[in-house]
Amino acid sequence: MVIPVVYHASYSQLALPSQHRFPINKYRLLHDWLQHSQHSRYCKIHTPERVQLSIIKQVHDAEYVDGLINGSLDAKQLRRIGFPWSSELIERTLFSIGGTLLAAKLALEHGIATQISGGYHHAHANFGSGFCLFNDLVIAANQLIAEKAVSKVLIFDCDVHQGDGTATLTSNRTDIISSSLHCEKNFPARKAHSHHDLTFAKGTGDSEYLKLIEQVLPLLLSTYQPDLIMFDAGVDVHQGDELGLINLSDAGLLRRERLVLNIAKRADIPIVCVAGGGYCRDTLQLVNRHSKLYIAATDLFCETGE
Incomplete structure (x- = not known):
């Protein structure tokens, strides 16, 4: 089996101030690592198209969408997002959302797919936050449901920060289930209500973290019986992350990826994996840290024997 991997050069083509917190180059470097690693023969790169604005507007407020696209949002709104406005910002955003949608469709076809960008879970209906302009997870899930490709989607968010935008966007829905596993004392200060919120104390290590996933994910699959799992594989749970506050080791992070993917595989439910957060100079x-997902995926789905 060859695993579909979605990537576009625009993911890292955004000029930011030298001390900006967002690690814009990690997407290009992860793509380069994959291309030159032993895992490349088990992966096929797919190039996304820009998502149509009409698809975004099925989830986000049209006035907010238009304001972002044409650069008319005020300075306060942009500060909340965390990026200065530029045409390159809009370009990478549209390709990133298109990338998550493409990866979701490929996962339905192949059983698994990955997206080197994605996981913009702080974007709400009419405002962005925390480096997230539009919520690619909900947009992709909503579009697949609208196309009748699936009936129900589980968003399993393992980024260290709560997916508050995902929570508010899905609060009145029964066809998109939001589950967020996050550090309790971390951004955002005011948490929203996901369908299932699972919190960790500052300093939580491998054993407690992995035990909860092992208990909770099979229960969610049994309860909701989704047609697709969207896995936000944020690596900001790592002990070396500068914004994370959770203490997963390298080995623990790899075990998480193996655990989530293996549970999905055993349940025979397609899974699409997005990069999510991770902060380190x-x-x-x-x-x-992000490479652990690809190591686990090729091992479990391609029978590499590694």
Whole structure:
């Protein structure tokens, strides 16, 4: 089996101030790592198209969407997002959302797919936050449901920060189930209500973290019987993350990826994996953390024997 991997060069084509917190280069470097690693022969790169604005507007307020696209949002709104406005910002955003939608469709076809960007779970209906302009997870899930490709989607969000935008966007829905596993004392300060919120104390380590996933994910699959799992594989749960506050080791992070993917595989439910968060001034350390997903995926789905 060859695993579909979605990537577009625009993911890292955004000029930011030198001290900006967002690790814009990690997408290009992760793609380069994958291309030159032993795992490349088990992966096929797919290039997304820009998502149509009409698809975004099925989830987000049209006035907010238009304001972002044409650059008319006020300075306060942009500060909340965390990026200065530019045409490159809009370009990478539209390709990123298109990438998550493409990866979701490929997962339905192949059983698994990954997206080197994605996981913009702080975007709400009419405002963005925390480096998230539009919520690619909900947009992709909503579009697949609208196309009748699926009836129900589970968003399983393992980013260290709560997916508050995902929570508010799905609060009145029964066809998109939001589950967020996050550090209790971390951004955002005011939490929203997901269908299932599972919180960790500051400093939680491998054993407690993995035990909860092992208990909860099979229960969610049994309860909701989704047609697709959307896995936000944020690596900001790593002990070396500068914004995370949870203490997963390298080995624990790899075990998480194996655990989530294996549960999905055993249940025979397609899974699409997006990159999610990760914050470290040493971008190569971030690439190493994100690479665990690809190591686990090729091992479990491609029978590499590694």
